[in-house]
Amino acid sequence: MTGQLAPERLQTIVIGGGQAGLAVGYYLACQGLSFAILDANERVGDAWRTRWDSLRLFTPAQFDALPGMPVPAPNHAFITKDEMADYLEAYAEHFALPVRTGMRVDRLSRDEGGFVVTAGDRTFHAEQVVVAMSNYQQPRVPEFARDLAQDIVQLHAIDYRNPGQLRDGGVLVVGAGNSGAEIAIEVARGHPTWLSGRSTGQLPFRIDGRAARLGVLRFVLRVLFHRVLTVQSPAGRRFRAKLAGHGGPLIRLKAEDLTNAGVVRVPRVSGVQDGRPRLEDGRVLDVANVIWCTGFHPGFSWIDLPVLQDGNPVHHRGIVPNEPGLYFVGLEFLSAASSVMIHGVSRDAARIADAIAVGARRVSVPAEEPALATA
CATH class of the missing domain: 3.50.50.60 (FAD/NAD(P)-binding domain)
Incomplete structure (x- = not known):
């Protein structure tokens, strides 16, 4: 029945x-x-x-x-x-x-x-x-992604599993938050890699000693993020607007980790030219793969x-x-x-x-x- x-x-x-x-x-x-x-x-x-x-x-x-x-x-x-x-x-x-x-x-x-x-x-x-x-x-990808050449492998972060999904050649990771930075460092081990997007800042600050770093994180996450940056405080509302614009700060990684891994930072992607991603500064990147770390609806x-x-x-x-x-x-x-x-x-x-x-x-x-x- x-x-x-x-x-x-x-x-x-x-x-x-x-x-x-x-x-x-x-x-x-x-x-x-x-x-x-x-x-x-x-x-x-x-x-x-x-x-x-x-x-x-x-x-x-x-x-x-x-x-x-x-x-x-x-x-x-x-x-x-x-x-x-x-x-x-x-x-x-x-x-x-x-x-x-x-x-x-x-x-x-x-x-x-x-x-x-x-x-x-x-x-x-x-x-x-x-x-x-x-x-x-629901994965968010810019509309111009459909104009990229068909030979470019495109993945959203939610569908990315490992570098084995990628073609030989360069990789453009779009979105410089925590996910984008982590994925960029991983794929850079076997591919020329560019990371596009505005810097989101980073935590923890450069402090010697594990205990000191945990202490800073404890303050940031349990005091600043938990009690100060709230929907009821002016500082919290300003931070929320910034978060909506380009994501939260790096926590486990630091900007220098990207540099040490060989990841090249580039401006935001503004569109497509001749089937390839075009940056805000006018450069066109000839890459074989694009990974969209551009958030969700x-x-x-x-x-x-x-x-x-x-x-x-x-x-x-x-x-x-x-x-x-x-x-x-x-x-x-x-x-x-x-x-x-x-x-x-x-x-x-x-x-x-x-x-x-x-x-x-x-x-x-x-x-x-x-x-x-x-x-």
């Missing part, structure tokens, strides 16, 4: 089972609430597993943990993307979080009974919904509610004013510069879970999911 399965009612649905969704789940479980986490991937952590092969997190392990469970690595270590994926999977198992994998949400809407979440042949009804996803969903078109402006959710620190019961966690600068980082998502998740608990007390829904497991 085929067709839609019987609808299921839950107190709260969390859409997205990455670090943001798991952090929300942890705090909802602490509140004793009924909820389910819907994730499109087949395994918890797959969003990390599918990134490029050599990727390491840009922040040391001490900043990469979710609430209640440390990352099993030295504080100063930069863990691999697979180690992060395995940590997230172990986290969900340790706390018995009700993650339902293989469930890609197609539509979020509302009827007279509350929110309606459609995922394939499944329909869920809920009083509260948390969209626990970042703005980084939000990709929230599946939300069938009047809560989007220019594709982005309209919210106040994750709470949607004109749709009571709808929340966001994991967005860039949700409440502060740290909101999109692993170490910063927990604060937002805790605050949203508190708001959900207040709303849930108004409606009684039988508990259907296991409570938080203990260590």
Whole structure:
């Protein structure tokens, strides 16, 4: 027998089972609430597993943990993307979080009974919904990319895995943020490599000693990014505008690492000439490969509610004013510069879970999911 399965009612649905969704789940479980986490991937952590092969997190392990469970690595270590994926999977198992994998949400809407979440042949009804996803969903590539010669290999960072995907010859990496810098250094080992884009600055500052560097990072990430650069402060709003313009600063790498690797810095790409990328200074680069590290579009078109402006959710620190019961966690600068980082998502998740608990007390829904497991 085929067709839609019987609808299921839950107190709260969390859409997205990455670090943001798991952090929300942890705090909802602490509140004793009924909820389910819907994730499109087949395994918890797959969003990390599918990134490029050599990727390491840009922040040391001490900043990469979710609430209640440390990352099993030295504080100063930069863990691999697979180690992060395995940590997230172990986290969900340790706390018995009700993650339902293989469930890609197609539509979020509302009827007279509350929110309606459609995922394939499944329909869920809920009083509260948390969209626990970042703005980084659909690859963004400039329109003129289509004018590049067909013999040029083009990859977005989300599709790049390793240099084996590239043709012999030069590589232009477009976008000088953390991903672009990391990929440029890797491909420069076997290809002439150019890195295009404005400098984003760098952290940590040049300081001798591992402890001193960690101390600076601790101040920057947990004080400056977490408490000073917020949506409520003038400095935070200025930083947010700068971040939207050309990305955040380098964290694990430094500008001199690019130079030492043989990566040549060039201005921004302004267009295409004779099938080849043209720079703002008029130079045309004869390259065989272009890797676009140019960010993402939000990709929230599946939300069938009047809560989007220019594709982005309209919210106040994750709470949607004109749709009571709808929340966001994991967005860039949700409440502060740290909101999109692993170490910063927990604060937002805790605050949203508190708001959900207040709303849930108004409606009684039988508990259907296991409570938080203990260590």
